[in-house]
Amino acid sequence: MVDDDSRISELPLAPPAGHRDPPSTERGARTRAALIASARVVFERAGYLDARLIDIAKEAGCATGSFYTYFANKEEVFAAVLEVAREEMMHPGIGRVADTDDPYAVLEASNRAYLAAYQRNAKLMGLMEQVASIDPEFRRIRNERADAFILRNARGIAELQERGVVDPGLNPLLTSMALSGMVSRFAHSVFTLSDGRVDGRPVEFDEIVGTVTDLWANALKFPRRS
Numbered sequence: 001m002v003d004d005d006s007r008i009s010e011l012p013l014a015p016p017a018g019h020r021d022p023p024s025t026e027r028g029a030r031t032r033a034a035l036i037a038s039a040r041v042v043f044e045r046a047g048y049l050d051a052r053l054i055d056i057a058k059e060a061g062c063a064t065g066s067f068y069t070y071f072a073n074k075e076e077v078f079a080a081v082l083e084v085a086r087e088e089m090m091h092p093g094i095g096r097v098a099d100t101d102d103p104y105a106v107l108e109a110s111n112r113a114y115l116a117a118y119q120r121n122a123k124l125m126g127l128m129e130q131v132a133s134i135d136p137e138f139r140r141i142r143n144e145r146a147d148a149f150i151l152r153n154a155r156g157i158a159e160l161q162e163r164g165v166v167d168p169g170l171n172p173l174l175t176s177m178a179l180s181g182m183v184s185r186f187a188h189s190v191f192t193l194s195d196g197r198v199d200g201r202p203v204e205f206d207e208i209v210g211t212v213t214d215l216w217a218n219a220l221k222f223p224r225r226s
Contacts, residue, residue: 122191
């Protein structure tokens with residue numbers, strides 16, 4: 001995935017219906033953050049449908065009534081959990097690729113960071129897919145999340161075209177849609193559905209990163225590496 005946060009403006013997710021503003025006090029912010037973190041634990045443990053608000057409050061160490069100070073229902077807190085995960089995956093921190101303008105090295109570092117973030121959030125990504133299949137509101141959230149990745153990568157591809165690094169004949173947006181979708185579905189298949197296995201065998205993370213990066217580089221027609 002092409003990544004340059006300093007150059008790319010992103011699409012913010014529209015809040016779900018009934019969304020309320022974050023608390024204005026530090027204590028309130030801490031309580032809300034604790035509820036979000038606890039909700040994630042409960043959702044991943046019990047699943048979305050079987051998760052109970054009383055269990056989320058208990059996990060956070062607060063009274064059930066306190067939950068309603070910050071969230072109206074299970075849908076709102078699940079949306080908040082997804083937003084935290086989205087921020088981590090949009091800004092995973094690719095690290096520094098020191099003293100190099102090698103686009104392949106930058107692409108590899110970006111893919112590595114994204115795939116590692118997806119692996120950390122694999123259970124939650126699976127839940128999002130399940131809920132999006134039955135709830136139009138979460139389908140919208142999932143689609144807006146996907147659009148943000150596509151837009152970011154499309155702008156990165158266009159910038160590489162301006163530098164003469166990749167095929168100038170490619171449509172940046174359509175290319176980004178195809179390649180971003182490939183990586184997302186591949187990550188979902190490997191990390192969420194197969195628990196890091198392909199055809200029953202564990203796959204090394206470096207092999208996954210290398211395969212995805214080669215596919216991106218070949219599709220964009222990167223110059224041959226010396």
